[in-house]
Amino acid sequence: MIADVLADATSRMDRAVEAAKEDFATVRTGRANPQMFQRIMVDYYGTPTPLQQLASMQNPEARTIVVTPYDKSALKAIEDAIRDMPNLGANPTNDGTVVRITMPELTEERRKEYVKIVRAKGEDGKVRVRGIRRQSKDDLDALKDEIGEDEIARGEKDLDALTKKHVDAIDDALKVKEAELLEV
Numbered sequence: 806m807i808a809d810v811l812a813d814a815t816s817r818m819d820r821a822v823e824a825a826k827e828d829f830a831t832v833r834t835g836r837a838n839p840q841m842f843q844r845i846m847v848d849y850y851g852t853p854t855p856l857q858q859l860a861s862m863q864n865p866e867a868r869t870i871v872v873t874p875y876d877k878s879a880l881k882a883i884e885d886a887i888r889d890m891p892n893l894g895a896n897p898t899n900d901g902t903v904v905r906i907t908m909p910e911l912t913e914e915r916r917k918e919y920v921k922i923v924r925a926k927g928e929d930g931k932v933r934v935r936g937i938r939r940q941s942k943d944d945l946d947a948l949k950d951e952i953g954e955d956e957i958a959r960g961e962k963d964l965d966a967l968t969k970k971h972v973d974a975i976d977d978a979l980k981v982k983e984a985e986l987l988e989v
């Protein structure tokens with residue numbers, strides 16, 4: 806039973822770490838990257854639809870992304886959604902068939918802003934991991950009637966080690982992203 810709780814916590818914490826890493830990928834570095842646009846939702850005939858489902862994205866140059874919609878009628882909606890995306894600083898242009906996005910050069914001040922954003926995303930990821938720990942600890946406490954307190958204490962120790970491992974993984978990914986952002 807304790808093993809089941811720990812296995813569930815492990816899989817949920819793994820997903821939280823992956824979600825944090827995906828969040829980090831949405832913050833741009835010196836290069837334009839199609840992953841920066843994975844969270845953009847486009848109003849497609851009144852339905853919020855992920856940009857990835859409406860268009861293909863290519864990266865022909867270091868600071869340029871070309872978005873080619875599958876349905877040309879969605880071109881204006883895609884352009885508006887990209888323009889309205891916060892923390893991007895890009896101005897998309899529409900030539901009638903594709904949307905070109907040229908990313909501006911990052912200034913030192915903008916890089917520092919991005920570091921703050923990444924740190925906030927990292928803290929959100931750690932909060933998710935700690936929330937999973939709290940729920941798993943409650944699950945372990947609920948087993949006290951069936952299992953001895955010594956076993957519960959060992960399970961909580963394992964849970965704490967698991968939590969530390971996942972929080973450290975988020976911290977490591979955060980350090981890598983910060984170094985990437987501050988690199989000129």
